[in-house]
Amino acid sequence: MSKLKYFDISWFSSVDGPGTRVVLYLLGCHLRCPWCHSPHSWEISSPLLFFENRCQKCGSCVDICPNGVHKISNGAHLVDRSHCIRCGACIEICPSSDINKWNTSALGFVCKELEVGELYQILKPQLDLLKDIGGLTISGGDPLLQSEALAELLKICSMNGIHTTVETSATLNKKHIEDLLPFVDHWLIGLRPTKTDKVEDWKQLLTNIELLAAHNPNQITIRTPIIPGYTNTQIAYDMIIEVMHTNGIKSIEILPYNPYSENYYKAMGLKFPLEGTQLLSEEELIQIKSVFTSAGIHTEIVA
């Protein structure tokens, strides 16, 4: 059986597909959207995360690291990831870290890798509970990057009567979508045209949407993050509406900019690209919503 790489599971989500769902977040994304709230999902192998607020500044990691990645000077713990060989020694030695629980540790790798069958066993108890009122959503990263192994997982789900949803940018080769198509009940497609989009990406996206819509347009929900300065333009809205109308897609979810993603950029030693970006007001959101509803599209704001 193939293996899947993932970085998180959410057990009780009511905003990621129909009903109440388990969400599995797969690793790896070919895009680098500046508003991304999980930059730690980008690399298919784990980046070393460092959460300063959990660090005791004991210096154990400084002593153990073979490549001098860690340095403590003037009470500050600096991490130079360029020399990191991902050996995990610093995580093992750190008194505030647990190799299995990066989200409560000071140092951690986010990557978890499991065989599809094992992974299903982990998900199963909660999927059993949510069977009648939701199901499993695969998010990421972009799940299409692991489409072959993912198809195996989704196949097990469909065999067990679990409703499946995949959230993707749909900007990869349609082969990946064809891998999954027989086992997916619902698609959440990220559609957010920006000025900097590559033409070939956009073309690929349209091809893929056509493919899915030909299958069943009612199984598609468009998701659009509203990011000030990037996606909140009338042109973008018009393009989305056109794509939806052309393909007979009837519903959209608009996702206001999430200001709480800075944390992860910091933990990876990256600069948060959207620093200082203001939250959208309630009025602005309602106004954007009306753009879509007046085009006859079922619209929901998902906060």
Add this chain to the structure above:
Amino acid sequence: MNELIKEETIIGSTYRVNELIKSMEKRAWADRSSEWFTKDMFKKIGVEHPDKSVIVRRALAIEEILKAMTNKNLFKGKNPHYQIRNGELIVGVIALGSLGLGKSFPDYLTPSELDVTSVSTKSEMGLFGHDSVNYDVMLARGLEGIIADCKKELKSTEHKINHYNILSDYCDRIENEGAFNKKITNLKSNGKTTDIIESLKGVFEDHDESKGNRTKAYDSNLKGLFEILETHIHTNFSNISKKRSSKQEPSSFPYLKQIREILKSKKNILHNRQDFYQSVKISCQAVIDYAGRFSELAKAMSLDEKDPIRKAELNEISRICSKVPAKPASTFYEALQSIYFFHLALHSSMSQLSLGRLDQVLQPYYKKEDHEKQQELFECFLIKCAERLILDSTTFVKQDHLDFGSNLLTIPVPLDQWSESNEFLQNIIIGGQTRDGKNAVNDCTYLILKAFQKTKLYTPTLNARIYKEQLEDGKYLNAVAECLFETKNGMPVIGNDEVLIPALHKFSGIPLDEARDYVIDGCWEPLLNGSCDWTFRMFNMLTALECALNGGATLSSNEILLRGQKMTYETALPAVDKSIDFEGLKGILKKHIKFFTDNSALSIHMLYLIDQAVNPDPLYSALLKGCMKTGRDKTWGGADYKLAGIIPAAVPDTVNTLSAIKKWVYDKKEFELADVLDAFRMSYKGANKVQQELFDKIKLKFQTDSPKFGNNDKESVEMMQWVLNTFWDCVKESHALAEEVFLYPPKKGDEARIKSLRALAGYAGKSLKEEFGENFKINITAGMGTFELFDIFGGGNAASADRIKAGEPIARNFAPMVGTTSFSIGHLLASFKKLGLNRFAGGAITDLCLEERDLEKNGPNIIKSVIQNFMYNDGNMMTITISDKKLLGLIYSLCEKNRGGDEAAKKELKKYEHVSVRVGGFQMPFVTLPPAMQKSYIDRPMSPIN
């Protein structure tokens, strides 16, 4: 006034209900300390009637308090108990009192009895209600029917006593004249019983002076008398004749002594019967009279009433109160009022009992065409049960009326009085199966669910039984889920019939029809419906583990205790003796668990005998199945079934700690056990840098990288299986030991050993079967939980794998320790499937807390899925509360201000009185909880399971 209400803001189905709730809440926020009875308001029953038996005095005390409750002259002429409030349809007022605050009740023990309670630790204040009443019989027959039975029994008992008196006289005469001796000794030593009886009869005939001029009645008396004699001789003859055949030839005939003894004990039993029926009669009559005085009050008020509608209502109240509970009820209204009067009398007289299967009890009186009226009436009834609420916790200390005598254990369990201040031990249970296994859901089931949904009261506690067929029945499950979603306060509690019925039937020896009829105690333990007397014992499983790790002592950091507080036997120290492997440690732990189950099972049997001398309960026994038939009070072996639970707390903590020790000390050998124990003792605070570093490592591995119950991982599930199996085996072994020592008469040749075992326990009397008859037996059930005592229990424990400081609360009930589950509700519930929870008829209750925002969309359906999954995984019992951490934080800060005397904060607090949380045993208004407990609700990380 009776129109159905559309507006959202109104509580209850009608304006009347809304107004009544508002008025109740207003009173609940006031200082109610002046509403309590003081002892000088009562006659001193114990002093006035020292010659009467304790059960009769108890009945007189019940009569006394019910009189005082309707005495216009008390409370400076404003007796708060004798009034009908505007709009009320159900009347009567329960005297204040609760599990935590105690009661004020007339003294009925004599001064010397009272002195002796200092050693028995059971007093008149024994608040041990904890049973559930079945009101079927009372509604069908009326209390007058029960009184009529008493009269009949009293007459026939008197008759029998006369028989025995005559027989005693004969014995005297025979002895004096020696003729009997002569005649009997002529019989051969191996003579047949019939010969002896015949000769006895002859002797009586010879010596009866009235011979020749006896009346027919006298003849039949004599005949009955001989029959009794015959039975006794048949049963006792073999022993007697064997004694005789032994070499020693009696100088005087021994039969006479035997007969006298038999007569004496028979007469004692009959006197006890007399006292029993007498006291049932007195206490039932007292309730009837109390109702009569409310009938008068309603009549008098109706005369002054201007509003014609209210006038008619008062007239109807007057009519009903003059009818019930004396006579059978014929309408829904009469049935409710009748139940309320009896409930009120019980709860005002120390017996805090539950209300049982009210949907089954009320259904025969329900009429579809009067649905709305009946809905309103039931809501009025609930308010009457709830109106003892005291919401301002700053007034609790003034109202503390508890004394030492509410203790029920030999190893004391401290009470958390504060959090129990508003616990009245009144449960209602609905749904499930009938005695013959059919679907019990009816119109009244829905009516009751709706009443709770509308009124959002937190007492009484509602429980819903569910079985397989009802999982398909969408209507019932939907109504249950909706009620949980709307009230947010955990109503109803879910009981899984598929698990609890086999637990009672297959594993605790209860007949199937009784098991199918189960109800719930004041907290959550399953009981039989109005046919059992219940008691329970608790112990702390984590303490048993500490004892196993530390040679029978707790892991205390108090130096003057040397190794620690000694609790159980001294056993080998696994930290010192390296030959003890993990299996060896488990063996030691079993010994210590057994110490506590022994203590529980033995004390359950031994202390059963104390209750009759201090806490007989004639009022409850009037309705408790078996008592009226046998003429025995519930404390005297009267109930059909005697049920007793053994319920350990901290089972999840024990599993977590044991798993961590296994993994890091025995499997991976990363730490020395001695260091781990020091870390526990010292709350992971090292004495120096080196030790601190070590403790930090232990803490990290133990707290975050060890198997924890609730995650459905193989290790924690297997450890839980082992702990439960071991506990279960210990209960069985302890039960057998307790029966050997206390239940059965000693086997031939074993008398001396059993006698000395009893003496060792401080008991010198007869076995329970000799005392209460061949059928007497105590069925023991096992369960797991903490009730509201998770805080106070944890106070005695060192740190553990799931608690970083000594004294921190232990896990609540049978739920994972907060913050130790990284998976989902589905994982917790799936782990139940492998635990065999269908053995635990004492209840293994899991408290789930859902975050309000997770339920915004699809709330009732999510709850329904949780219930279905819980049933599918063979869960035992479950509560689901819905809360909002931010809101609780806000209320906590207001409470802190109120505790500091801020009037504005108190006013603001009133807005939040409906917010309640599950406190282990019951739902409580959050505003009434002790500060430390409030804080624990805010501090716990909110995730789907907590």
